[in-house]
Amino acid sequence: MFFQLTDWFPVLLSLRVAIIAVFVVTCLGLPLSRLLARREFYGKDLVEAALTLPMVLPPSVIGYGLLMLIGKNGLLGRVLSELGISLIFTWWAAVLASTVVAFPLMYQSAKAAFKSVDENYEKAARTLGAGEWRIFFTITLPLAWPGIIAGLVLSFARALGEFGATLMVAGNIPGQTQTIPLAIYFAVDAGDNATAKTLVAIITVFSFAVIFWVNRWAKRRKY
Template sequence: MFDYSPLLISLRAAMLSTSLIFLLGTIAARWSMRLKGTVASLVDTFFTLPLVLPPTVLGFFLLVIFGKNGPIGSLLGKFGGSVIFTWYATVLAAMVVSFPLMYRSARGAFEQVDEERIWAARTLGMGEGKIFLLVMIPEAWPGILAGLVLSFSRSLGEFGATLMIAGNIPGKTQTIPMAIYFATSGGDMKTAWIWVLIIIALSGLSLIGLAKFNRGKS
């Protein structure tokens, strides 16, 4: 009987990670725009760096931080908790690798918002928080949505970092990319093809939905 658990695990990790980085990425993008000089460059580089680093390097750093001897891992261990080799690790890995896509898309969208609208809102007495929520996000929404779709697709396809911190535990941490890899390694090309077609369909549907939204806005 065909095991559909990698689909459910991948969807759960992708949806949870995308929801979290929507919040974190948009806030980080807005905050970084307020910085100046060298600090701004360093922060922007730090937020973007996971986009160019190999996933195995990201997985290594996650192991160092969340492993039993790491600063966060040891703290969790005192309370009997752990992230490594749990389904939480699949969400964490997906967040780290897809965060830069959300951050860069949101920042680029915010930079295109008409400054006159922002100043007009300020003259009306709106605080910076309300301006961010009621002016900037609605104006930048197409770009933010693009970042969400790209982040979701990237989360679905995450392999290297997930394998290092979550492992390949069937029914628990085995995502679609890992199911493809290990099915191929075991010579089960039929199963590998099924998962390849499924992940292509999911990513393709996401991009089609984004394209339809953009056509509707134009």
């Protein structure tokens, strides 16, 4: 049957990976985008190019780079190995891969949102004695919120659909690291079209619902 799925692990894991990845890219992306949106310094173009590079690199290249980083002989991998920690071929490696590929979307959306905020509002708050943190949370963030929400949605969708980099660093281990995209690919490869169709329907409907809700929310906020 088309909507018969006995193993919901890929769906639950994909949601877990995407949610954690979005949380990480939000924590990293918001301060970096706020800083680079307003500050000019030597080498800024190089920093921004490095931050957005995963957006244009093939996922397999990103996966290979992460493999060289967290593998047993990688720079970070050797340190973690001495601590008894191994990320490679675990679902945390899938989180790392999704975070890296989703980060540029959050960064670019948040930076554009912060740039759209009129600096005069922030300057007026400073003249009234407001601190930087209060200005950020009461003025800058609320005004930039629609653009940040767009970044969150795009990052979530990208993390949910990550395939290439995840396959290289996390592998396709059923019940451990198998996300929806991996499950679809290997179901098709095995001729299990029923499972593939069901997973495609699930991820399509879920992604559509998220985007539809955000568009409706933005429209209501506008009017």
